[in-house]
Amino acid sequence: MTKQKAADEVFCRSCGEAIKQASELCPNCGVRNDNYSRGGGTAGDVHDPSRYETSVSDTWWYGVAAGTGIWVLLVLAAAASSDLGAAGGLLVLIGWVGLPLSVYFDIQYVRANSEWDPNVGVWVVLSALWFVNIVAGAAYLYRRHQVLGEP
Numbered sequence: 001m002t003k004q005k006a007a008d009e010v011f012c013r014s015c016g017e018a019i020k021q022a023s024e025l026c027p028n029c030g031v032r033n034d035n036y037s038r039g040g041g042t043a044g045d046v047h048d049p050s051r052y053e054t055s056v057s058d059t060w061w062y063g064v065a066a067g068t069g070i071w072v073l074l075v076l077a078a079a080a081s082s083d084l085g086a087a088g089g090l091l092v093l094i095g096w097v098g099l100p101l102s103v104y105f106d107i108q109y110v111r112a113n114s115e116w117d118p119n120v121g122v123w124v125v126l127s128a129l130w131f132v133n134i135v136a137g138a139a140y141l142y143r144r145h146q147v148l149g150e151p
């Protein structure tokens with residue numbers, strides 16, 4: 001049996017019936033349509049910056065940049081086996097607390113002022129992990145630049 005479908009139809013993954021792409025469930029067997037598309041324009045899971053209000057300043061990215069810089073410095077120092085002594089301990093403390101903190105506050109600003117809605121938990125954890133935080137910090141600032149045009 002040859003199955004035919006129109007341009008706006010897809011085949012049901014369960015029963016193989018041709019069903020409208022716009023239908024969420026297959027009318028024949030009731031299984032969810034994998035190719036279901038809402039046809040765009042519907043809100044819902046689209047990030048809406050106006051849902052967020054924040055009085056956080058837009059300068060937290062300086063902290064993100066400085067924190068990332070500190071970690072680069074620490075990694076370079078570790079690679080060179082140079083002992084930074086007490087200063088090194090202080091830098092670790094500043095980097096470890098400062099970077100995730102800056103990321104946390106900056107995200108409040110970013111999601112209220114751009115279409116980007118960063119996942120707070122993920123970014124804070126990434127910015128607290130050794131080595132990973134250098135990449136995360138750079139990626140964060142790059143993405144921030146894309147959506148906000150700054151820094």
Ligand SMILES: [Zn+2]
Nearest residue numbers: 012015026029
């Ligand atoms: Zn079906």
